Amino acid sequence: MIMAREDKPDRDEKLETEELLTIGVSPHIRDTDTTARIMGWVIVALLPITFYSIYIGGLSTLIVIVMSIAGAVATEAVIQRLRHMPVTIDDLSALLTGLLLALTLPPRLPFWMPLVGGAVAIALGKQVFGGLGHNIFNPALVGRAVLFVSWSKYMTTSWLVNPKAAVVNTAAVKSIDAVTRATPLYTMRLVRQGTLSLSPSGYYRPLLFGNPWGCIGEVSALLILVGLAVLLVKRLVDWRIPVYFVVTVMVLSWIIGMDPLFAVLSGSLLFGACFMATDYVTNPMTRWGKVIFAVGCGIITVLLRFYSNLPEGVMFAILFMNGMTPLIDRYMKPRPYGHGRAVSES
Amino acid sequence: MLLGQKIGDSEAYISAPVHSSVSGEVTAVKEHPYHAGKNVLSVFIRSDGKDEVSPDVRPPGDLMEMSSGEIRTLIREGGVVGLGGAAFPTHVKLSPPKNKPIELVIINGAECEPYLTADHRLMVERSADIIRGSLVIKRAVGAQSVIAAVEENKPDAIASMSEAGREYGIDVVELPSCYPQGAEKTLIETLTGREVPGGGLPMDVGVIVDNVGTAAAIHDVLYKGMPLADRVITVAGDGVARGANLRVRLGTTFADVIDFCGGFTGEPGKLVMGGPMMGLAQYTAQVPVVKATSGILALRGETIFKGEPPHFTCIRCGRCVTHCPMNLMPYILGSYSDAGMWTQLEDFYVDDCIECGCCAYICPTKNPLVQLIKVGKEGVARRRNKVESLAKSTAEKE
Incomplete structure (x- = not known):
């Protein structure tokens, strides 16, 4: 309703303007960050490692990445269509899930396997819970876990043959590699059992700059750290999760007599700690909750790595702690202002 | 009707009278839009342009001889309310029960919201009045000390407040400049480390917080006898031609203030009373400036956030x-x-x-x-x- 004042007839023009005023609840300004922009920046953080892995692994790596993303994005669109919901593939979250999954897969898989993995990640990892924000487990890791238990032979041996990165291998490592074709983590397990003797320091250089025996995203520890730097500079993730996760693994590995630096660089620890454990949806909301989550991930990783038959423990450690997240959130509520602390008597 | 003459009052305890901000003739008493969305009974006064001051407006006498009760009555009769934005009657705030002694008075110079700079200008231009007003508050509640809190990004305000306060031993404390530093509870925590208990008031931790504008208004009432009839507001936003800090008579319509600042620009968006974070969006520019109007914000249609999600979605970013x-x-x-x-x-x-x-x-x-x-x-x-x-x-x- 507009009140015109009789003594000022020249207001008519303004009254028309006023009819178009928007009303709404405060705040009247909003931050420019959106879900799509956050997902976009995580993808940007993954680009160095993605491109380097394609350079090292060639066409087979590229196929895995493309198929995984295609499976994830297509499944998201189809399921949202079936649920009569708006299709939100433009928020980039399905694309990110597909890319994350691909980076945790070996580079020489049959083409259909990453496709199935991407579809499973979205269908069973995310949409079945109600879509973005509602899933309990990290969707990419759900996809990987299903592939791992279904085709574990492919998932643990499809490493690169004659990769370009082999040039950075030291002679000692090369001679072992020619015989076993095992992952450094497995080789070191043999060393620990006394069946082999090899210093883990020989693995440092390949693990940092070009690692042929591992999943796509494990190709270079250095580039994973570059990605983490992007996430931290853009303030997208809480530093506590990667730091507490990695430090826990280092300390526990050192206690049981493993080389702590090797424990960090080998396997999927760095990638998992930087890009999987930090997934918003599946880790606790409060700072101390995140610390508990990260330390828990670290403990379980070491247990699975060295005291189970699994080749690596990061994936199941994160999935297990994902399941614990609602419980952690329940007990790690922040203390509200004005409640709990005793009022000072003066 | 004369400038400073009382035009409205209530018997409710939590209330304060309203005074005319011009001299002139009453043309109507009728319902008119109000910032909170409803219409309220309003007095229309056509100004004669002479600003004849009401004979009621005269200095009330020696403050030193007044009891705190008398000071509170004068503050109430002067129509003083909190000028930070909440407009809570000041005399009520200054009447703590006996079992809650006040030791500290905080004069709040932390701007309540982004875009608003009215308190900043006031501290630069009227620091002495603010300091004198704050001493009145201190006397009224029997507090031991007064501190003035100013955000660190306003060095000129800090300088002018420190100089005015030196004589009376009032310290100026620099605050980090962040939102919502000006919120009472945040301010008390920053300055004293105490937390106001949930559901409680600052007086529960022995503190009273008053905005710099309120202190200046108290000064005007007690030293000049002039009731609260105008206030300083910030006009800002990309939807108005010129931003400004203006001393505006209460009752002036938003439309007139915007006209004075060169009118609206761009596609019309939101017209907000207050700041961008907590302000109230208005549906018409015919609402008047009231005591709670800390600012007028005009935002263009292009810049306001329009879309809202159809369902509650959360990605748990924390x-x-x-x-x-x-x-x-x-x-x-x-x-x-x-x-x-x-x-x-x-x-x-x-x-x-x-x-x-x-x-x-x-x-x-x-x-x-x-x-x-x-x-x-x-x-x-x-x-x-x-x-x-x-x-x-x-x-x-x-």
Whole structure:
């Protein structure tokens, strides 16, 4: 309703303007960050490692990445269509899930396997819970876990043959590699059992700059750290999760007599700690909750790595702690202002 | 009708009278739009341009001989309310019960919201009056000390306030410049480390907080006898031709203020009373400037946020939790409110929310968290009333 004042007839023009005023609840300004922009920046953080892995692994790596993303994005669109919901593939979250999954897969898989993995990640990892924000487990890791238990032979041996990165291998490592074709983590397990003797320091250089025996995203520890730097500079993730996760693994590995630096660089620890454990949806909301989550991930990783038959423990450690997240959130509520602390008597 | 003449009063305890801001002739007394959305009975005065001052306006005499009760009465009769934006009657604030002694008076120079700079200008131009006004507050409540708190990004205000305060031993404390530093509870925590208990008032921790504008208004009432008839406001935003800090007579319409600042520019968007974080969007520019008007913000249609998500979606990024100055969990409050879970909302301290808007500002999925929380508070209150009346009627039956 507009009140015109009789003594000022020249207001008519303004009254028309006023009819178009928007009303709404405060705040009247909003931050420019959106879900799509956050997902976009995580993808940007993954680009160095993605491109380097394609350079090292060639066409087979590229196929895995493309198929995984295609499976994830297509499944998201189809399921949202079936649920009569708006299709939100433009928020980039399905694309990110597909890319994350691909980076945790070996580079020489049959083409259909990453496709199935991407579809499973979205269908069973995310949409079945109600879509973005509602899933309990990290969707990419759900996809990987299903592939791992279904085709574990492919998932643990499809490493690169004659990769370009082999040039950075030291002679000692090369001679072992020619015989076993095992992952450094497995080789070191043999060393620990006394069946082999090899210093883990020989693995440092390949693990940092070009690692042929591992999943796509494990190709270079250095580039994973570059990605983490992007996430931290853009303030997208809480530093506590990667730091507490990695430090826990280092300390526990050192206690049981493993080389702590090797424990960090080998396997999927760095990638998992930087890009999987930090997934918003599946880790606790409060700072101390995140610390508990990260330390828990670290403990379980070491247990699975060295005291189970699994080749690596990061994936199941994160999935297990994902399941614990609602419980952690329940007990790690922040203390509200004005409640709990005793009022000072003066 | 003369300048400074009382035109409206109420017998309610929490109220303060209104005075004419011009001299002239009353043309109408009728309903008129008001900033809170409804129409209220308003007095229309046509100014004669002479500003003839009412004979009631005269210095009230020697302050030193007045009791704190007399000071409070003068403050009430002068129509002084909190000028930070809440407009709570000052004489009520200055009447703490005997069992709650006040030791510290904080003069709040932390701007309440982004865009607003009215308090800043006031501190630069009227620091001496602010300091004198704050000494009156100190006397009225019997406090031991007064500190003035100013954000560190206003060096000129800090300099001018320090100089004016030196003579009286009033310290100026520099605050970090961040929002919502000007919120009473945040301010008290920053300065004293004390937390106002949930549901309580600053007086529960021996503190009274008053805005610099309020202190200046108290000075005018007690040294000049001039009641609160104008105030300093900030006009800002990309939807107005010229931003300015203006001393505006109460009752001036927003339309006239915007005209004075060169009119609207761009596609019309929102016209807000107050700041961008907590201000009230107006549907018409015919609402008057009132004592609670700390600013007028005109935002262009292109710049305001228009879309709201159809459903509550949360990606659990945790930003609302880390940014909440009250340490609440806004994402839970939002989703519970959306689901109508009033009992659980109470358990998550929804009533402690100060509606500063940080959570909704920072939310990447653009959830209308403040709106949901407001709805939630309503729901909780309704449920509480229902429970109470049910308990009452059962008790009566028995």
